[in-house]
Amino acid sequence: MEKKPIRWFTFIILVIGGGTVFKLSGLKDAFYVPMQDFMGLSNTQIGLALSVYGIVQTIGNFASIYIADRFSKRILIPLSLICIGLIGFYISTFPSFYGILIAWGLLALFGEVIYWPVLLKAIRLLGDSTQQGRLFGFLEAGRGVVDTIVAFSALGIFLLLGSGAGGLKAAILFYSICVIVAGVLAYFFLEDDKINTINEQGIEISKNQAAWNGVIRAIKTPEIWVVSLTIFTIYSIYCGLTSFIPFLKDIYGMPAALVGAYGIINQYTLKLVGGPIGGYLADKKFQSSTRYLRFALILAAFAILIFIFMPHEKLNIYFGMCLTLGFGAIVFTMRATFFAPVDEIEIPREISGAAMSIACIFGYSPQLFCFALYGFIIDYFHQSLTGYRIVFALMGFFAICGVIVTTILLKMIAKKKNN
Incomplete structure (x- = not known):
């Protein structure tokens, strides 16, 4: 069996998205205290926002069993990244606590439900069975590099602007712009998925039916x-x-x-x-x-x-x-x-x-x-x-x-x- 060449350029585009997609939902990692000071959030409120995130993620992943194979990655990956960036613009306005809960729920929807399973699928399809360990290993390492660069850059912006409310807004906007840029790159450089609409009996079926058939096959x-x-x-x-x-x-x-x-x-x-x-x-x-x-x-x-x-x-x-x-x-x-x-x-x-x-x-x-x-x-x-x-x-x-x-x-x- 001929070894399948890994498309490294596509891999890099996917890694850039993977390293930026969770920076807004993980805002507390670098800016926990500023979130309390300038967004008026208590420990309990930050915890509740993360709980909403986890609930949406857990329930929503059942829907992603269908979504991930029904639509092309060239649609889902850019869409989710750009939407996350737009939610970041909203978060930078320092909304009310209920606005924060809605924002974190939407971050889970676009990040965990729509984006993450599709990213994993895209990484798998880049190589054959002899290359999976390296592909997923380098995905984790590449995300770590992007994650570190973006996080420290945002922290630098926050400190440069005086470590105040303006600095926090600028850091959030920086995260938002980074993830939108990743989405735009994904749209222009990722390929469309070819959805197989011929079932096992050789009969032409709709894309919806093909996706549901895939769900049933996977579950079984x-x-x-x-x-x-x-x-x-x-x-x-x-x-x-x-x-x-x-x-x-x-x-x-x-x-x-x-x-x-x-x-x-x-x-x-x-x-x-x-x-x-x-x-x-x-x-x-x-x-x-x-x-x-x-x-x-x-x-x-x-x-x-x-x-x-x-x-x-x-x-x-x-x-x-x-x-x-x-x-x-x-x-x-x-x-x-x-x-x-x-x-x-x-x-x-x-x-x-x-x-x-x-x-x-x-x-x-x-x-x-x-x-x-x-x-x-x-x-x-x-x-x-x-x-x-x-x-x-x-x-x-x-x-x-x-x-x-x-x-x-x-x-x-x-x-x-x-x-």
Whole structure:
């Protein structure tokens, strides 16, 4: 079988969009305090806006199972990016709290429901089954580069304009313009998808019927659900990485000056490094994304088990930082490649959007409860080492579940190949 060449220019256009699309919905990441000071939002109100975002995302992803394959990416990707930019213009007017709730709901609709599954579908279609690990790995790394450049540029604008209300408005407008530019580029440089309107019996059908047939085929494919469970277990572990920051502060006494630096390394640097490494290992060393994910989950389970029983009260803060960042690096190599098995299970390319949407719905669902669960355990045990050890044990439990799920998936893949 001739190897399919990767269209890198198209890939770069997709990465630019992927690195800018969530900057407005993640405004709190860089501007949490300014949002409170100049937009008049309390901690509870910011939390409620994010809750609305999560609700719209979860419910809306069921609709994206149909939408992602019904319409061309050349329509959906530019439309969603430009609409997000226009919502950003509205947010820059500092609307009322109810306006903020509506804005964040719309950001979830266009970003998570319409854009994200279509982006994943487009990335999958750029290469063959031997290139999926690298494609998704470099997507994660490329998004990290764009994300970092855009975030620090917005922060620079905010500081340059005096760190006041005008600076925050300018930063929001900057985010908005960036995502609109990404949408315009996507419109002019992405190709139209060819929607297959001939069914399995060779009969001509409408595009609507073709999309619904794809939804039914995807839902009836057991391998898609097992891939979704794989993503579920890995994302549950990923949610636990957030607890490393209070852990280092409470148990190791990490000074406030190091918190910011650690956070940047934990979110940006690991993404930049983990993506390409995970993709390379999946494609070149293991020749299978699923086999690599199982190996990494086994490694993560052993690593977190050893980490639980270490004498953390006696260890050096920098050693503790290295340990947690090392574990985080393992998780980021998995997070970068956990959509790659969709190609390995030989899902027909015309239902890629439906498959990715199902994977998003159930794969990302731990965000609905894991952050709250881990936070509750830490608070219940008064930020003691016991509470953190229970959180880490849960992460280890999810890693073991992931090993079992990927083992089942590998057997399904082998059976499919034999047939």
